[in-house]
Amino acid sequence: MSHSCQQHKQQIEEALDIATRICEQHGARLTDVRKRVFELIWVSDQPAKAYGLLTELQKNDPSAKPPTIYRALDFLLELGLIHKLHRLNAYVRCTHPEEKKPCFFLICTNCQVVTESHDQAYKKLIAKISKSRDFKLHATTFEMEGLCQQCV
Amino acid sequence: MSHSCQQHKQQIEEALDIATRICEQHGARLTDVRKRVFELIWVSDQPAKAYGLLTELQKNDPSAKPPTIYRALDFLLELGLIHKLHRLNAYVRCTHPEEKKPCFFLICTNCQVVTESHDQAYKKLIAKISKSRDFKLHATTFEMEGLCQQCV
DNA sequence: TTAATGAATGTTATATTATAACAAAACAAA
């Protein structure tokens, strides 16, 4: 799951600062539940599943139910603080929530490691496709599954 | 749902011919259930949902159960005769099952129309990303949600 | 301060999507 060394504590502190700032910018409230879910996703080494998060949440908050978690996830997704991996039905932190770059994911089916990336060519591709078809883009999913360098 | 004019009948006949050929090439058997599911997806104007297909299937085959449909879907996906839209948990026919081009989808959230496309720049992007990271690619999902030309 | 408002959460129930596990039948090929 998660490490607890000093460096990691600093990293999540920083992530929370950024999340707080982004919420303020959008007039959105980073409530306790939302903050907790954000932390849980943030410290998870692997893509987090909704019901796994729920189980974690329930350790501190017995009243948590599925809607609790899905509402928090929706909120965090909306603000771009996390991403949903649609091929896995799982959630990961965004590595660059302050930049608006469209991102994509490499998913290793062997070791389960997921890498988030962005790429100028990808950004251009999206723009080109949208423009050429008069398509008003709201959201994209780009996920590549296969074997990572370690697992080939 | 589906039209029943002569032209459409010819189209699905042709699609079934192609599917049959592809199955033969892979030493795979296009059984009755599989053929029926393929037809149902093929004639559907909208992305088909698994349990919707199941309901249709059960009209002719009361013994059909969830595994019936998911096995058929897996088979058709494996051969590239259909695609799964992961953002919708729905299935659509492939418009070019004989060509191996990687494809992507434009999904209109207003009228539900889904357009399958392929694009040389997309193919190159995938190749570049995979190569630069020593990633052995097995499958990709690229789905763009927004408003189509009609709905903007 | 209090009342009104809207946002967020609590709660119950249920819908939707998908798979595990094992038995029976159909098929292929020796």
Add this chain to the structure above:
DNA sequence: TTTGTTTTGTTATAATATAACATTCATTAA
């Protein structure tokens, strides 16, 4: 025909997600 393999049948359940409505909390207007 026997044998091994693939496909299907069957039952049960797992996993993911949302609807609907009540309650609480936070913000602000009176």
